[in-house]
Every structure is written in C-alpha cells, then in structure tokens.
Amino acid sequence: MLKKKFLIYFIFIFFILNNVSFSIENKILAKIEKEIITSIDVENEAKYLLALNESLNNFSKKEIFEISKKSIIREKVKNIEIQKQFKNPNIPDDFIEQILKNVYQKVGIENLEKFKQYLNYNNIDYDYVKERVEIETLWNELIVAKFTSKIIINENEIRQQLIANTKKYSKSFLVSEIFFATSDSKQIENIYNDIEKTIKNEGFNKAILTYSSSSTASTVGNLGWIQEEALNENLKTIFFEMNEDEYTKPITVPGGFLVLKINKIKEEETNQNIEKKINEIIAVKKNDQLNQFSKMHYNKIKKDIKIYEF
CATH class of the missing domain: 1.10.4030.10 (Porin chaperone SurA, peptide-binding domain)
Structure with missing residues (x-):
C-alpha cells in the first residue's frame, strides 16, 4: 500500500x-x-x-x-x-x-x-x-x-482536569492558522477585515498566502490535529462553539495575532492511561508555546534586517 x-x-x-x-x-x-x-x-x-x-x-x-x-x-x-x-x-x-x-x-x-x-x-x-x-x-x-525558561505549564492543573473530566470520547480539531503582527492596535480591525474579505471572496488558503507571516504559510497554515485537552480554556470554549470550516476572530498571542480555522473535527476514544495523556498534553503545550516564541523572535529580528524586494 x-x-x-x-x-x-x-x-x-x-x-x-x-x-x-x-x-x-x-x-x-x-x-x-x-x-x-x-x-x-x-x-x-x-x-x-x-x-x-x-x-x-x-x-x-x-x-x-x-x-x-x-x-x-x-x-x-x-x-x-x-x-x-x-x-x-x-x-x-x-x-x-x-x-x-x-x-x-x-x-x-x-x-x-x-x-x-x-x-x-x-x-x-x-x-x-x-x-x-x-x-x-x-x-x-x-x-x-x-x-x-519562559515556558509555563502547570502539570498539576492538567492532572486534576483530566481526572475531573474523564470521559469515554474526546474531540480533536484539524486546524489552520493565519498569523499576523502589527504594532498599531488601530490596524488590527482593518487587517482582519481585509483577511475576512479575502476569505469570503477567494478562500482561507488565499488569505494565508496573502497575510500570514508564519513559517506554516508554506504548508498552507497547517497546524495538524490538536486534542481538546491541549487547548487552554479560552480556546476550548471558542472551538466548542464552532463548526467545521469556520474561523475565529483575531486571538492575541506573543508577537502578534492568530486567526484559526477548524478544517475538521473528530471524536476518538479517550486514552485511559493518565500519565501517558499528561505527557502528551505537556509536549503539545510546550511545542505550542515554543512556536509562539519562534514567531515573536522572528518578527523581532526581521525588523532589524534590511530587506529589499524588487
């Protein structure tokens, strides 16, 4: 095969x-x-x-x-x-x-x-x-x-949430992102309006190409599957109110803003091994925070580098 x-x-x-x-x-x-x-x-x-x-x-x-x-x-x-x-x-x-x-x-x-x-x-x-x-x-x-040293993960909180919310099935979300940065807070709404207009007229992938400054733009903004347990409470609330092919309003993250689209949603049987699940969630959260720091650092150094496009 x-x-x-x-x-x-x-x-x-x-x-x-x-x-x-x-x-x-x-x-x-x-x-x-x-x-x-x-x-x-x-x-x-x-x-x-x-x-x-x-x-x-x-x-x-x-x-x-x-x-x-x-x-x-x-x-x-x-x-x-x-x-x-x-x-x-x-x-x-x-x-x-x-x-x-x-x-x-x-x-x-x-x-x-x-x-x-x-x-x-x-x-x-x-x-x-x-x-x-x-x-x-x-x-x-x-x-x-x-x-x-700046990564913040509360293992005890993760453990308590898993124990308190034990259920047979859990959701996972296939997500794409548009990441943009601006130092002018007044421009956030204008940029988002432009993004939304592009999404409606030409699709989310076109908006990624046009507006996203993340390295994921070269893979069409793909973030892969994200388990519900790995989401923070704010994002979990947002995602649980969304359907497939819907996208968020700008979400503030270190170094800029994210617009997230849910491409697919699936339910899977929950892994009953608590310790294994905790390690999986910690790895996802750590990777997510490092990705945000990576975007922030990239945007910072890019400002100090002379780039000329012809």
Missing part, C-alpha cells in the same frame, strides 16, 4: 514540477543584507515545497511563486540570526537523517535512498533539502535555548 501511494504521488509530483517553471530569465528579486534571491532560487524553492506539500498543488503558478518567495526570505532571515548566534554550527548526520526520515515518510517514501532518487528524478538537489533541514533544526535549537 505504501509503495502504491508513493508511486502515484511520485508520478503526480513529477507532472506538477515539470509545469511549474516561472521564468527562463534569471532576475534578482530580493536582497537580504548581503544575500540576493533570484528567480531561479524561487523556482528551486517551489520545486522543494511542492515535492513535500501535496496541498500546494491546488494553487496557481503565481500563488506558488509568492509562497516560495516568502518561504526563502524567511529561511534567509533565520540563517542570518543563526550565523550570529552559533559559531561553526554542526549537527550530527544521524540526527539530520532522523529528521529527514520524518520528512520523506510524510509523502509515502520508505527510506533515504528512495528519497534521494525521488529528489533527483524531480531535479531537486538533496543537499538543498538537507541544508533547509539544518537551518530549521538550528533555528529550533536557538528558540529552545532562548525561551525554554
């Missing part, structure tokens, strides 16, 4: 990638500090993103171009900060390969060798993918080192 899924996806992506060329002429599109971004850089980024994100296939060439351009700008900004914070950063190959395993298994590929073949067949340099993984790994390491 896995091989069949991989073969179908392999053929489909090959067709898409070979029809995604944007321009024969190589132009300078942006300059970030001393680094430049060209149209070929963006085309390579588009191939990379399409190969790993099946959901991007529904976008037009122009939209994929914009997603790819924003994505590569984010990576350049992150890398500049990494170079400032780490002297001769080095990540063991076996650690990188483990992360890559998570990447290629998501698209139905069984092992690293087949993943390299898949990339080569679609004219994607393996070293390019490896470098992207290294940048994200070092960025995450930076965020963990900088903000772990």
Whole structure:
C-alpha cells in the first residue's frame, strides 16, 4: 500500500514540477543584507515545497511563486540570526537523517535512498533539502535555548482536569492558522477585515498566502490535529462553539495575532492511561508555546534586517 501511494504521488509530483517553471530569465528579486534571491532560487524553492506539500498543488503558478518567495526570505532571515548566534554550527548526520526520515515518510517514501532518487528524478538537489533541514533544526535549537525558561505549564492543573473530566470520547480539531503582527492596535480591525474579505471572496488558503507571516504559510497554515485537552480554556470554549470550516476572530498571542480555522473535527476514544495523556498534553503545550516564541523572535529580528524586494 505504501509503495502504491508513493508511486502515484511520485508520478503526480513529477507532472506538477515539470509545469511549474516561472521564468527562463534569471532576475534578482530580493536582497537580504548581503544575500540576493533570484528567480531561479524561487523556482528551486517551489520545486522543494511542492515535492513535500501535496496541498500546494491546488494553487496557481503565481500563488506558488509568492509562497516560495516568502518561504526563502524567511529561511534567509533565520540563517542570518543563526550565523550570529552559533559559531561553526554542526549537527550530527544521524540526527539530520532522523529528521529527514520524518520528512520523506510524510509523502509515502520508505527510506533515504528512495528519497534521494525521488529528489533527483524531480531535479531537486538533496543537499538543498538537507541544508533547509539544518537551518530549521538550528533555528529550533536557538528558540529552545532562548525561551525554554519562559515556558509555563502547570502539570498539576492538567492532572486534576483530566481526572475531573474523564470521559469515554474526546474531540480533536484539524486546524489552520493565519498569523499576523502589527504594532498599531488601530490596524488590527482593518487587517482582519481585509483577511475576512479575502476569505469570503477567494478562500482561507488565499488569505494565508496573502497575510500570514508564519513559517506554516508554506504548508498552507497547517497546524495538524490538536486534542481538546491541549487547548487552554479560552480556546476550548471558542472551538466548542464552532463548526467545521469556520474561523475565529483575531486571538492575541506573543508577537502578534492568530486567526484559526477548524478544517475538521473528530471524536476518538479517550486514552485511559493518565500519565501517558499528561505527557502528551505537556509536549503539545510546550511545542505550542515554543512556536509562539519562534514567531515573536522572528518578527523581532526581521525588523532589524534590511530587506529589499524588487
């Protein structure tokens, strides 16, 4: 079954990638500090993103171009900060390969060798993918080192809530996000009105592309499945009043604001192992807080970096 899924996806992506060329002429599109971004850089980024994100296939060439351009700008900004914070950063190959395993298994590929073949067949340099993984790994390491001490999780409160609210089934929500930042409180409503107008006219995915400054924009804002126990009380109340395909008003988070859309809702049998459930919830809450700190730190450093787009 896995091989069949991989073969179908392999053929489909090959067709898409070979029809995604944007321009024969190589132009300078942006300059970030001393680094430049060209149209070929963006085309390579588009191939990379399409190969790993099946959901991007529904976008037009122009939209994929914009997603790819924003994505590569984010990576350049992150890398500049990494170079400032780490002297001769080095990540063991076996650690990188483990992360890559998570990447290629998501698209139905069984092992690293087949993943390299898949990339080569679609004219994607393996070293390019490896470098992207290294940048994200070092960025995450930076965020963990900088903000772990600021994470607030009340394990006892989680335990008491689980014991008090034991039930046979619990809900999970498949969520997408739009993250935006503004220092002008008067602009929040205006930005949200623009987002809402885009959602109504062109869909939530288009609004993500246009307005979201989060790294999740390159995966169409996907946050994955979130269990109800991992939600704070405010967000749980909001989600329980929503239906599938509905979205929230702006929610204040560190560094900016979130608009969340519930794509799907499912009910599953509750895990009766309290200790295991507690550890799962702690991991989700910790990851959520680190993601918010990551967005906040990115927006902060981006303000201090000279970015010119042409």
